[in-house]
Amino acid sequence: MLNITVDASLLGLGLYHRQARTGVGRVNEQLVHGLWQAPDVRLSLAAPTHLAETMRYARQTFGAGGPTFINRVGEQRWAGLENTLLSPFAPESLPSKVIREGFYRTKKALGRDQARFGMGQVPRGGVYHSPFYAIPAPIGQDSGIRKVQTIHDLIPVFHPEWFPDGDDSVKRMIGTLPADACVVTVSEATKQDFCNYTHFDPDRVVPIRLAASKDLFHPVSDEGRQRAVRQRLGVGEEPYLLSLATLEPRKNIDHLIRCFVQLVESGALSAEVKLVLVGTKGWKFDKILAELARNESVQSRLVFTGFVPDEDLAPLYAGALAFVYPSLYEGFGLPPLEAMQCGLPVITSNVSSLPEVVGDAAIQVAPTDADALCQAMLDVTQSGALRTELAAKAVQRAGLFSWEKFVQEHITLYQTLTN
Numbered sequence: 001m002l003n004i005t006v007d008a009s010l011l012g013l014g015l016y017h018r019q020a021r022t023g024v025g026r027v028n029e030q031l032v033h034g035l036w037q038a039p040d041v042r043l044s045l046a047a048p049t050h051l052a053e054t055m056r057y058a059r060q061t062f063g064a065g066g067p068t069f070i071n072r073v074g075e076q077r078w079a080g081l082e083n084t085l086l087s088p089f090a091p092e093s094l095p096s097k098v099i100r101e102g103f104y105r106t107k108k109a110l111g112r113d114q115a116r117f118g119m120g121q122v123p124r125g126g127v128y129h130s131p132f133y134a135i136p137a138p139i140g141q142d143s144g145i146r147k148v149q150t151i152h153d154l155i156p157v158f159h160p161e162w163f164p165d166g167d168d169s170v171k172r173m174i175g176t177l178p179a180d181a182c183v184v185t186v187s188e189a190t191k192q193d194f195c196n197y198t199h200f201d202p203d204r205v206v207p208i209r210l211a212a213s214k215d216l217f218h219p220v221s222d223e224g225r226q227r228a229v230r231q232r233l234g235v236g237e238e239p240y241l242l243s244l245a246t247l248e249p250r251k252n253i254d255h256l257i258r259c260f261v262q263l264v265e266s267g268a269l270s271a272e273v274k275l276v277l278v279g280t281k282g283w284k285f286d287k288i289l290a291e292l293a294r295n296e297s298v299q300s301r302l303v304f305t306g307f308v309p310d311e312d313l314a315p316l317y318a319g320a321l322a323f324v325y326p327s328l329y330e331g332f333g334l335p336p337l338e339a340m341q342c343g344l345p346v347i348t349s350n351v352s353s354l355p356e357v358v359g360d361a362a363i364q365v366a367p368t369d370a371d372a373l374c375q376a377m378l379d380v381t382q383s384g385a386l387r388t389e390l391a392a393k394a395v396q397r398a399g400l401f402s403w404e405k406f407v408q409e410h411i412t413l414y415q416t417l418t419n
Contacts, residue, residue, distance in 0.1 A: 002041045002414050003126030005070055008032055009047040010132045012054030016091045016100070023334040024152055027186070027210055028131045034407030036067060041411065043067045046128070048115040048136045052079035052103070056086070070121040078107070127414045133173075140178040146417040147181040149173070153331025154193045155250060162250045162328075174198055182417060184208050184410070186332040187353035208409045209356070211401040212338040216310050219343040219395070220318035229315040233276075233305045240274040240303070241377060242320035242344075244313070244335045245327065247279050247304075252326045252349075252367055257302065259373045264298045268374075273381055275324075276303045278316070317342035321387065322380040325349070326367050333357050337401060340394035345387045347376045361397035362390065 011032065014025045035043045045067045047054040055076065058066045069076055082103045089096040117138055122128060128139045129148040139145055156167035157174075174197075177183070183205045185191040191207045194200060220226060230236065241260070245251035256275070263269035308316065317323065323339035325348040333354045336346050346362035348354050355364060363380070365372035380387055 002411065002418060003044075003123040004035055004041050004414055005044045005046050005122055005126060005128045006032055006035065007048060007128075007130040007133055008045045008058065009050045009054050012047060012050040012052070012057045015053055015057045015060075016096070023210075023332075024132055026213070026334070027150075027152075030211070030213075030403045030406065031129075031131055031410060032067075033061075034403060035410070036062065038407065038411060041414075044070055044121070046070050046115075046117065046136075048133055051075060051115060052082040052086070052100075055079050056083050056091075059083075068121070070117050072116045075116055125418055127417060129410075129414075134176050135178060135181065137176070140176065140181070143180065146414075147178050148184060148413070148417070149177055149181050150184045150186070151190060151194050151331075152186055153190055153329070154197055155329050155331070157197060158193070159250070159329065162248070182206065182413065184413070186210050187356050189353040189356060190331045206409075206413055208406060208413070209401060210332050210334060210337070211403045211406050212334060212341045212398065213310075213403065214341070217314055217317070217338040217341040220315045222315075226315045226319040229312045230319060233303075233308065233312070233316070235276055235303055235305070235316075235319075236274070238272045238274050239270070239321050239381070240276045240319075241322055241324050241381070242276045242278070242316065242339075243324045244278040244308075244339075245325065247277070247281050250328050251279075252328050253277065253279075255368070255370070256324060256326050256373070259370050259377065260302070261298050262370070263374055263377060264301060268378055270381060273321070274301045274303055276305065276316075276320070278305045278308050278313075280307050313338065314342050317344050320344055322347055322377070322390075324373075324377065325354075326365070326373055327352075327354065328367050330354055336362065337398055341398035343391045343395050345380050345390035346394060347373070347380065359397050361393035 008028065010025055010028045035041045045054065045058060047069065051071055055069065085099050086096055117136065122145055124144045127146040127148060128135065131150045135147055135149055140147060154170060156163055156170045160167060183194065183200065185194055185205060185207050187209060188207045191205050195202050195205055243256060245253060247253055260275045317339050322345040323336065325336050327333065327349050329352045331353060336348045336354065337357050339346050340361060346358060348358055348362050348364060349367040350364035351367055363376045365376055
């Protein structure tokens, strides 16, 4: 029996902040759920941060008989008291925010704001896996515990200008990475980036690719369901191109808007085709809005939906002409895979990990080549035969990825570390 402890604090954070329910959060959730269901794994959870939130997530998800926590008993009792007071209120409600802020201030004043672990609860020879945050120092310093750290990308290291006031979180994580740790990356491209930057032993770095949920992302032929989602989001009945990303510089949305506007103003694009942009506002969103302000004539053909719940994404994907994702850099790139699994033609960038994901099942363009992106959008909107061909390739390609495979590859890694 494998004894595995996983840092689940990102899941607790996501319970209260929907912006944390992004691709990385889905990865964390799939790993925790998959290990909990695995017959040869004894799973426990850790919360170096957001313990009360993570305990509430675990209780709601797994019930009273869910995984145990390795945080100290006193810390868990304190979190239990907080959750008792929070239980009558929805996570994002005002009373919830007030109570959580009060507990945070009290813990800080009492010096209880740093997580403490009951090291005796981490079995000797067991594995501690941090899928997002840095491995805590007490764990990292214990040679009797096998350590695994997931690195999703090195974007803040290579491009700090894409983040507000820079972002040194990945650098700090790498700086505290235990020498005996094993690293999981989400793509071969990220492995190469990590090894080139750190000179870490490549034999201790294992790429394990992600997947898209088959329950959430699949072809939707029900036109009534598609129509209902479009109406709720203000998309309308016109044909549309779709993009999904946090609206921030790295996602290159301003470039996509400029190319779309160019096609509209030139008259090359059909007069009814819209561009639908799904995602929460990120850093430098004003830059994107500036693109709109300069092109008032096409504002009616650009639809910003904001955050869209997971259950509405498949009908939205299915109703689109194509999915356009001109990102400048991705550690993996879940949205193109989700779109392909829904049977949607995809246009994406030919950089970083994206070619690993889409293979020959999508149109790849250089992320700064406006002419290439414009031509790709014209091709897919004007050719039904091309859309049919790409859609068939997309579904076939997406079939190579699965969360079951993702979890099993982690279990295989844990077995290697503990044998």
